[in-house]
Amino acid sequence: MNAVEMHGISKEFPGVKALDNVDFSINKGEIHALLGENGAGKSTLMKVLYGMHQPNMGTISIKGKDVRINSPIEAIKLGIGMVHQHFMLVPVLTIAENIVAGAEPKNGLFFDLHKAISEVDKLAKDVGFTIDPRKKVEELSVGERQRIEILKALYRGVEILILDEPTAVLTPLEVKELFTTLRQLKQKGMSIILITHKLHEIMEVSDKVTVLRDGKTIGTVLPKDTSANELANMMVGREVKMGVKCRSTNVGDKLFEVQNLCLKNGDRFCLKDINLYLRKGEILGIAGVEGNGQTELIEVLTGLRKPDKMCLKIGEHEISNNAGADEFIKSGIGHIPEDRGERGLVLDMSIKNNCILGYHRINRFIKKGIFLNNVIGKYARHLIKTFKIKAVNEEIHVGTLSGGNQQKVIIGRIFAQNPEVVIAAQPTRGVDVGAIEYIHHKMIEFRDEGKAILLISADLDEIKSLSDRIVILYKGCVVAQGVTDDFTDTDLGILMTGGKISNEER
Amino acid sequence: MGSLLDKIDIILISTIRMSVPITLAAVAGVFSARAGIMALGLEGMMLAGAFCAALGSYIAGNVLIGLLAGIIGGVIISLFHGILTIRYKVDHVISGIGLNLLASGITTVLLQTIWGNRGNSPEVNSISPIHIPILGEISPLVCVMILVVILSWIVIFKTTFGLRLRMVGEHPKAASTVGINVNRVKYISVIITGILAGLSGAYLSIDHVNLFVREMTAGRGYIAVVVNILGRYNPVGALGGGLLFGFADSIQLVLSGDNIPGQLIQMIPYIVTLLVLMFAVRYIRPPAGLGKNVED
Numbered sequence: 167m168n169a170v171e172m173h174g175i176s177k178e179f180p181g182v183k184a185l186d187n188v189d190f191s192i193n194k195g196e197i198h199a200l201l202g203e204n205g206a207g208k209s210t211l212m213k214v215l216y217g218m219h220q221p222n223m224g225t226i227s228i229k230g231k232d233v234r235i236n237s238p239i240e241a242i243k244l245g246i247g248m249v250h251q252h253f254m255l256v257p258v259l260t261i262a263e264n265i266v267a268g269a270e271p272k273n274g275l276f277f278d279l280h281k282a283i284s285e286v287d288k289l290a291k292d293v294g295f296t297i298d299p300r301k302k303v304e305e306l307s308v309g310e311r312q313r314i315e316i317l318k319a320l321y322r323g324v325e326i327l328i329l330d331e332p333t334a335v336l337t338p339l340e341v342k343e344l345f346t347t348l349r350q351l352k353q354k355g356m357s358i359i360l361i362t363h364k365l366h367e368i369m370e371v372s373d374k375v376t377v378l379r380d381g382k383t384i385g386t387v388l389p390k391d392t393s394a395n396e397l398a399n400m401m402v403g404r405e406v407k408m409g410v411k412c413r414s415t416n417v418g419d420k421l422f423e424v425q426n427l428c429l430k431n432g433d434r435f436c437l438k439d440i441n442l443y444l445r446k447g448e449i450l451g452i453a454g455v456e457g458n459g460q461t462e463l464i465e466v467l468t469g470l471r472k473p474d475k476m477c478l479k480i481g482e483h484e485i486s487n488n489a490g491a492d493e494f495i496k497s498g499i500g501h502i503p504e505d506r507g508e509r510g511l512v513l514d515m516s517i518k519n520n521c522i523l524g525y526h527r528i529n530r531f532i533k534k535g536i537f538l539n540n541v542i543g544k545y546a547r548h549l550i551k552t553f554k555i556k557a558v559n560e561e562i563h564v565g566t567l568s569g570g571n572q573q574k575v576i577i578g579r580i581f582a583q584n585p586e587v588v589i590a591a592q593p594t595r596g597v598d599v600g601a602i603e604y605i606h607h608k609m610i611e612f613r614d615e616g617k618a619i620l621l622i623s624a625d626l627d628e629i630k631s632l633s634d635r636i637v638i639l640y641k642g643c644v645v646a647q648g649v650t651d652d653f654t655d656t657d658l659g660i661l662m663t664g665g666k667i668s669n670e671e672r
Numbered sequence: 673m674g675s676l677l678d679k680i681d682i683i684l685i686s687t688i689r690m691s692v693p694i695t696l697a698a699v700a701g702v703f704s705a706r707a708g709i710m711a712l713g714l715e716g717m718m719l720a721g722a723f724c725a726a727l728g729s730y731i732a733g734n735v736l737i738g739l740l741a742g743i744i745g746g747v748i749i750s751l752f753h754g755i756l757t758i759r760y761k762v763d764h765v766i767s768g769i770g771l772n773l774l775a776s777g778i779t780t781v782l783l784q785t786i787w788g789n790r791g792n793s794p795e796v797n798s799i800s801p802i803h804i805p806i807l808g809e810i811s812p813l814v815c816v817m818i819l820v821v822i823l824s825w826i827v828i829f830k831t832t833f834g835l836r837l838r839m840v841g842e843h844p845k846a847a848s849t850v851g852i853n854v855n856r857v858k859y860i861s862v863i864i865t866g867i868l869a870g871l872s873g874a875y876l877s878i879d880h881v882n883l884f885v886r887e888m889t890a891g892r893g894y895i896a897v898v899v900n901i902l903g904r905y906n907p908v909g910a911l912g913g914g915l916l917f918g919f920a921d922s923i924q925l926v927l928s929g930d931n932i933p934g935q936l937i938q939m940i941p942y943i944v945t946l947l948v949l950m951f952a953v954r955y956i957r958p959p960a961g962l963g964k965n966v967e968d
Contacts, residue, residue, distance in 0.1 A: 238851065239851040242851060248849075250849070253846075254846035254849045254850075255843070255846060256838070256839050256842040256843045256846055256960075257842075257960070258842060258957075258960070259838065259839065259842070264846075267835055267836065267847070267850055267852070268847070268850030268851045268852050269850070270832040270835060272832060275831060276830050276831055276832075277830060277831050277832045277834070277835050318850070322850075
């Protein structure tokens with residue numbers, strides 16, 4: 167008897183068939199991954215199970231009993247819990263308060279905080295978390311917050327746990343810890359459903375994979391009988407080349423050089439004595455655990471933050487340390503920002519307007535201070551076509567596009583302006599496999615034109631497959647650099663965690 | 673020497689008296705703010721409360737009925753605000769300001785139609801003070817205010833309803849995913865806001881004086897909004913802020929005899945408001961969901 171059995175589930179939204187006759191089941195004590203591109207219907211299917219959507223057709227049975235789930239509250243009562251991608255936590259409340267809210271222990275008329283704290287403490291110890299329930303959630307790291315979300319579900323006696331893209335926001339180390347937790351919960355007999363589009367995670371942690379595409383079940387397979395490549399093909403519906411090494415064959419002269427870059431935050435060095443260079447026709451990857459100075463490096467190299475010391479040259483042209491971001495853009499430095507929602511796009515503006523952000527002052531788009539609407543519109547349509555952005559037209563808000571298409575708007579905006587160097591930060595974060603492949607392809611094309619890319623990514627596989635050379639950052643210092651293929655995975659792991667001698671001051 | 677002590681005595685008593693309406697309204701605001709609803713309509717609720725209290729007392733000749741009528745008046749306006757913001761997701765500022773204008777207009781019109789006077793109502797029965805040792809003659813509503821502050825603090829910080837209330841104000845989606853009925857919590861808090869703001873208005877018309885005067889709230893509802901923030905959305909803080917503004921109000925009484933132009937003296941509470949807005953409020957973090965309408 168399966169813990170959950172969903173049979174023939176169909177769900178229509180006005181104009182779209184989100185789910186079409188989907189079957190899904192999970193056993194007790196199993197980790198089952200739900201794989202699919204953005205928009206394939208994974209989240210919709212799980213929202214049906216969690217009572218947030220009502221299916222138009224199909225049956226759901228929990229532990230062999232047919233049920234109708236009309237709301238999350240009913241789902242919780244049936245033992246189904248969900249950890250949302252965007253955490254449902256209140257930062258100013260304590261861990262204990264967040265966990266028990268909605269099912270609080272009472273002492274007469276009053277909320278029994280002591281009992282809440284002791285219950286949470288016990289629960290955390292059971293699954294091996296070390297937390298102080300009195301701490302406020304705002305003091306916690308993202309990984310810790312996710313544990314609180316899991317505890318929240320466990321507190322309600324959940325036996326079936328749905329995790330929506332749980333690793334999207336985690337550092338590699340936190341991902342490892344999460345997987346350890348999930349395996350532990352599995353040992354205790356819990357059924358865990360993992361919504362994801364990351365293939366290597368599936369291969370690592372799940373017992374079974376169900377692949378969805380365009381709202382249909384493509385199949386259920388065992389990871390041990392398949393490969394990441396095969397899963398990618400199932401997910402996209404055609405041959406996908408994953409992580410193909412593609413080294414530059416035509417490396418030229420130095421194009422971009424950073425010398426003695428120092429940046430202080432208070433009296434602490436965020437970046438210290440960074441020296442690096444980019445040659446024509448190469449991609450330089452910055453490897454490192456997140457929070458080791460990558461963000462600051464990007465900000466300095468795009469003019470968003472003033473360094474304390476730096477000598478920056480692009481070609482023969484030296485950029486002053488006081489230059490603003492516009493001067494960096496004019497000098498031919500393109501910037502694909504780390505967080506596209508925050509710095510890359512204005513989500514409530516049209517694709518058209520987003521296509522010229524940062525380049526809106528160039529003569530082509532402007533006449534006597536007035537935007538040339540037709541020219542910009544035509545330009546936007548051109549970008550949509552060349553960069554394969556899936557959008558009805560250029561007037562719709564960028565925020566309505568999928569992550570992959572939003573990223574393509576940024577990629578198009580930058581690459582179409584023909585910069586010399588591109589600072590590409592997390593260019594494929596939160597983007598589906600098809601779009602990743604496309605973006606990587608574009609980056610390599612750009613490189614082969616004799617341009618250069620500085621690639622900053624939390625995804626080590628991405629760094630390894632794209633970069634010709636690698637620089638490793640640890641605590642704001644360059645601890646090693648060299649040709650990519652000279653580093654083994656173990657080397658990288660050790661260097662990224664400060665394994666070798668580093669001469670940084672503390 | 674004696675006159676100085678007298679003055680201190682006057683200031684003390686009148687600080688407490690003046691702080692009652694502002695504190696009550698600010699505590700009213702706390703309940704709304706903690707549920708994520710911006711209570712910009714406090715002025716209107718108070719005005720409606722003041723008018724209805726006078727009317728109730730006038731018709732029934734009984735202050736308790738007046739008080740009850742005042743509370744109902746406040747609740748009517750606050751429920752309007754609640755329905756507009758919760759059900760129809762109207763912008764909280766627009767709804768609040770709109771209701772303030774509505775209350776001002778309606779009370780003026782009703783003044784004219786009921787009593788045939790644009791400026792004020794006839795005198796009505798008012799609440800008689802009670803004798804308390806040391807403080808002397810004082811309004812029973814002062815005791816009610818202190819009780820309200822203590823009870824509100826307990827409700828917000830020590831009960832399960834309070835926890836749910838704070839959760840709704842901070843992150844309504846999080847609250848609804850753990851099975852909290854967000855709209856119910858919001859409506860309850862809006863009604864509490866109306867009760868307290870109506871009470872505050874009633875104090876103005878049938879306790880502080882014994883008649884309703886057009887626009888008699890004189891911006892106290894807006895000051896209460898500021899006091900609410902200054903008090904960090906905490907009832908006890910609201911009492912502190914209320915006393916501060918009560919003090920600013922009462923200095924007027926003492927200073928007005930001296931050679932300072934009256935207009936300057938009357939500006940004091942509003943100047944205090946400006947100073948608070950400029951310097952103190954910046955460092956206070958409001959509930960994260962304040963004033964936001966969430967799509968369900």
